[in-house]
Amino acid sequence: MGIVGDSITKAAENTATRPIPKSAGARMRFLLKKEKGSTRAVARRLGCTQRTVERYVRGDLKRPRPALAARLAEEVRKDWQPRVRKEAMAKAATRTGIVVETRARFGFTAAAGSTDDPRMRRITELLPPQVAARLLAARETGANEGDLRAIVAEGLQEQYFKDNGRRATGLQVEFTDLDYIEMSL
Template sequence: MGKLGESLDKAVEGVFTRPVPKSAPARMRYLVKQLKGTRPVADLLGISQRTVERYVRNQIKHPRKDLADRLEREVRRRWQPQIRAKAKKQAATTDGIVIDTRARFGFTAAPGSTDDARLRHLTQALPPQYAARLFEARDRGASERQLRDIAAEGLQEMYFRDRGRRASGLLVEFTDIDYVDFEL
């Protein structure tokens, strides 16, 4: 998973109304409830059904690092699906999304203009159609490059072209991302 995908997930997690379970047994119980049994959880995590049962009964409390990471990732992916869906829908229909990034931006523009790529820090609100495209692409399993292209198009239109009021032939390249954060 890339920087943009992780940042979109964190933005949605910011609207959760309850904290994600912290202990391994609580996380395991949550997955057992969601997947309706210990066998599907064991298959999902790549462990035995007996191990899952021992976590559920608090007989094991501290998983090894790789299992702890998988467990946390799977619980976060499934946590509060209705809240998650509502936040995505609101961003995609009315509110939009805010992107805060430091990256290298280069341009393809008219001759005589400066098109050398340079590092910039930008914070820009993107309208709902870009939020919708980003979330749809993320849910489809789009690559990091596809997410980056959608974000670049949004920044190009909203920041560099100022909603079509200037630099009409400008094409923006969004590369060398230092960090990127999204907010709903």
């Protein structure tokens, strides 16, 4: 996924109310439970052998190599507390919205006499629940990175640049050269 999609995923992961298991064995047992006891499926997800998974579950191995440790933590985070994540997304889509912090180049199409030269800006803005709902729904349906960026740009255009319709009517914002973006639900 792209930078905006990854940011949404990270925001959802940060809603967890408990930390993920610490030890490699506990993480393996968690994945094994999620895969309904199939060591083969866990091994496929981690890119290791079935025997390696069994050794961690039994406690024969305790410290994975850095590459396996990173994959193990990533896979556990994907499945950790799905109900909490779902509730946080539903709350953002209906009541609270999403806070977006970004640094990107913003250019404008506006009335004559205004400056429309694109420039880098760092913006932190709360996007309303309607925009959050569109963004989360687009991500769930598999929208590409360009579509997600367009939704974020439209939300920033309305909230930050147009002040929710109180100024700059007719302004169109271009969202390019995305340096970073972070979101929180």
